[in-house]
Amino acid sequence: MVDAMGHGPTQFQKPWPPDATPGILTESGRVFHRGVDCPGYRQGVENSRRLGRRIAPVEQVTSVEARRRGKGVCNKCWA
Template identity: 50%
Template sequence: MPVQLENPWPAGGTRGIVTTGGRTFHRDTTCPGYRQGVRQAEKKGRRVNEVERVTAATAQDRGKSACRICWPRT
């Protein structure tokens, strides 16, 4: 059975963005993954939450996952 590996986290002090309703920690709003999430939310008539700048450590403490596009597995 395949196992899904967790994406690597950047250093704890690395700055990025999260939203209240989102599940992922991104570098910034130019991330294709973030933009796709916004488009999907808008398409489904959902509210797009405001962006908050936080550190990687804060995002991890909030249960977010690291974006696989912003921080790819090396």
Template identity: 40%
Template structure:
């Protein structure tokens, strides 16, 4: 999906800015060392350090954009910002990009900008939200033939899993722990009951 106009413009500004002297040079938006008469006062950062600064700026902006627009493609945005999204071995779409964003481990929704869930003054209201249901696309997945097949879900989870060691579920738990998110308790059920509740089957557990 194409980036929104706002996301494109943020990315263009981040990509255009020279971050190599960001820790000690306060200039303007669109700063470029080659156009700065005072650039020679301090040596620039190395490529690794400069890339790290750019990535952090990208994450901060992506957090807000993703909260405002759940359709944001964080990889497309990062690439537009000039961030390398490949793994160290050269594979596309490194998990590091997604790991730098605070999201709900059950729903994938972006956290409210400016606060972790653990610090959210509206935490009680957060827990009173209705149970999460699956998207239309997720509901097209093939269900097990027996509606009494055992599985589990959570209040805010969109999918039903067959076992607690499911890599997708474990990744969500690890992400929640890393970012201080609340982990919702498991609710054991059947696939038939989960289907009736508007959930979808996990694409890993039942592929």
């Protein structure tokens, strides 16, 4: 479980960008990316394709929206 500070017991949580920062997420993805050019995001798409899984559509959201939906922060995009 994640506490009020956003720190889970098992994973290090990156600091979030400011609330209004635009980015992307997918329904099945676990993290909030800056955009579809992210190598982490592209790797996920590639894995899904290779495994024959459905490619989830990209949603344009802000940082605060991603956080509210329980996503994490991509450590490649927001490092």
